[in-house]
Amino acid sequence: MKSFIICVFGLMGVSVFSQTYQVIGFAGKDTLRMGEVTADQAGNVVIDTKNQVGIIHLIPQLQAYQEVEAHFNVLDRIDSQAKFEAAKNYVSDSLDFNVLYHTPLWKRYLEYWVGFYLQTSQTPEAFSKAFVPKVKKVIQRTAFDYPEVTVYLVNNLLEFFSQYGLDQTAIEVAEYAYGSDFSLGEPTKMAARILKIAHLIDHPAPTVVGLEPPATPPSFTLLFFYESGCSNCEEQIAAFKKRYSELQAKGYRVASLSADVNKEVFAYHSKDFPWKDKLCDFQGFDGENFKNYGVSFTPCIFLLDKDGIVKGFYAQLSDILRQQN
Numbered sequence: 001m002k003s004f005i006i007c008v009f010g011l012m013g014v015s016v017f018s019q020t021y022q023v024i025g026f027a028g029k030d031t032l033r034m035g036e037v038t039a040d041q042a043g044n045v046v047i048d049t050k051n052q053v054g055i056i057h058l059i060p061q062l063q064a065y066q067e068v069e070a071h072f073n074v075l076d077r078i079d080s081q082a083k084f085e086a087a088k089n090y091v092s093d094s095l096d097f098n099v100l101y102h103t104p105l106w107k108r109y110l111e112y113w114v115g116f117y118l119q120t121s122q123t124p125e126a127f128s129k130a131f132v133p134k135v136k137k138v139i140q141r142t143a144f145d146y147p148e149v150t151v152y153l154v155n156n157l158l159e160f161f162s163q164y165g166l167d168q169t170a171i172e173v174a175e176y177a178y179g180s181d182f183s184l185g186e187p188t189k190m191a192a193r194i195l196k197i198a199h200l201i202d203h204p205a206p207t208v209v210g211l212e213p214p215a216t217p218p219s220f221t222l223l224f225f226y227e228s229g230c231s232n233c234e235e236q237i238a239a240f241k242k243r244y245s246e247l248q249a250k251g252y253r254v255a256s257l258s259a260d261v262n263k264e265v266f267a268y269h270s271k272d273f274p275w276k277d278k279l280c281d282f283q284g285f286d287g288e289n290f291k292n293y294g295v296s297f298t299p300c301i302f303l304l305d306k307d308g309i310v311k312g313f314y315a316q317l318s319d320i321l322r323q324q325n
Helices: 063-073 081-093 097-101 106-119 124-142 147-164 167-177 189-200 231-249 263-270 288-292 317-324
Strands: 002-008 016-024 031-038 044-049 054-060 220-226 252-258 277-279 300-305 310-314
Touching: 063 097, 063 106, 081 106, 081 124, 097 106, 097 124, 097 147, 106 124, 106 147, 124 147, 124 167, 147 167, 147 189, 167 189, 189 310, 220 231, 231 252, 231 317, 252 263, 300 317, 310 317
Parallel strands: 002 054, 220 252, 252 277
Antiparallel strands: 002 044, 016 031, 016 054, 220 300, 300 310
16 A cells, blocks of 8 residues: 655644645646645644555635745746836735745755845845845734744844854844744844854953964954865865965964864864964864854854954955955
């Protein structure tokens, strides 16, 4: 006997529910109609079939879902500025994030939303200026009625921001989401670390475990948190190596801190670094330095002045050098 596994989105813990559903079947070619359906605590339903096997999705055919799906289906076919602005406004003003959360479109929809603003922003600062007010508006609309959905939204956005090196945006969103106006509970691990980074700015830097104090304080210190094999980290490693002589001439001290957990991997990737301060405790992101600096994503570069005060953190060396010039 063959069987289909039906993934029921957003119905975790429901034992019996009654509704008309469209089941997208094997290879997306066949459609079945079902009335009363039984789901287990994991949200899965198993039905027997005679000649097919595969994974299919159970999607509720409600008007609210159909609206979300219809809007999603035109996002990649926008052909005018007016439609582009309308799509952005729909997300911030009208999109039902609770309905979206209970569909398989969630992450792809968020990627489109972030992408709208990345396409039209020349700098990370411009992105934050345009996007953060929209995120705040969505949080205002959803936080009180759907706090769990809002927490999930914020966490997913923070993940996107870390991937794109949008550190300041991450701080602004985390600070707003977990501020006193909303009942979102305790910040998640990533949000808590991002908030910790924000509180380091313009304060004395935590002691870096394993880093020897210099005989003469440098003009600036760059603490470069990275992970071997991370593509964005490798780009920054190349940038540091290329411009290390320039950094030395300007009085910068460079110290790299690795999230590697394998000694051979760390040794192989760090052997050609031209700076001498190459640290790794092989505890990954749970290492003491990573925790003390609130680092939950890489690359992450902290700029310290000659007095050991944290002046900023960045995803790219070029942003630091441009700011210092």
